[in-house]
Amino acid sequence: ANQRTLSIIKPDAVAKNAIGEITARFEKAGLQVVAAKMLKLDDDKAGGFYAEHKERPFFKDLVGFMTSGPVVVQVLEGDDAVAKNRDLMGATNPKEAAPGTIRADFAETIDANAVHGSDSPESAEREIAYFFTADEICPRG
Numbered sequence: 001a002n003q004r005t006l007s008i009i010k011p012d013a014v015a016k017n018a019i020g021e022i023t024a025r026f027e028k029a030g031l032q033v034v035a036a037k038m039l040k041l042d043d044d045k046a047g048g049f050y051a052e053h054k055e056r057p058f059f060k061d062l063v064g065f066m067t068s069g070p071v072v073v074q075v076l077e078g079d080d081a082v083a084k085n086r087d088l089m090g091a092t093n094p095k096e097a098a099p100g101t102i103r104a105d106f107a108e109t110i111d112a113n114a115v116h117g118s119d120s121p122e123s124a125e126r127e128i129a130y131f132f133t134a135d136e137i138c139p140r141g
């Protein structure tokens with residue numbers, strides 16, 4: 001079914017000048033970019049986004065990394081977009097990511113892992129609303 005998912009191109013991938021190559025993978029897989037912006041997150045914005053991980057030991061490092069440089073936040077739309085994006089990204093830990101996935105090709109460590117993607121349609125709805133107002137999303141029709 002047609003779905004939307006939230007993608008974040010993280011500071012490591014932006015620093016590598018890989019915004020275009022990563023976005024091309026989404027587009028080649030049939031996902032459409034229906035919203036996009038570049039942001040420098042602060043502690044509150046990054047911490048709020050990852051609120052579900054607040055008690056995890058890696059939370060502080062995660063927020064530190066996500067605020068270390070600009071990110072590109074996108075809404076991707078297409079058939080089965082949540083799962084399709086997760087397939088394109090590969091495993092969270094780049095050392096476990098399948099060859100040819102974004103994390104295998106662009107990521108170095110579990111923190112600097114190039115991209116984030118929503119893990120379910122419910123998360124996608126919350127995460128999209130966290131970064132975008134309705135009028136910032138531009139369905140292609």
Ligand code: CMP
Binds near residue numbers: 110
């Ligand atoms: P992301 O999909 O953005 O969601 C949470 C992030 O926490 C994850 O990618 C990783 O970059 C980071 N992280 C760091 N350590 C861990 C861990 N042990 N398990 C899961 N995520 C981790």
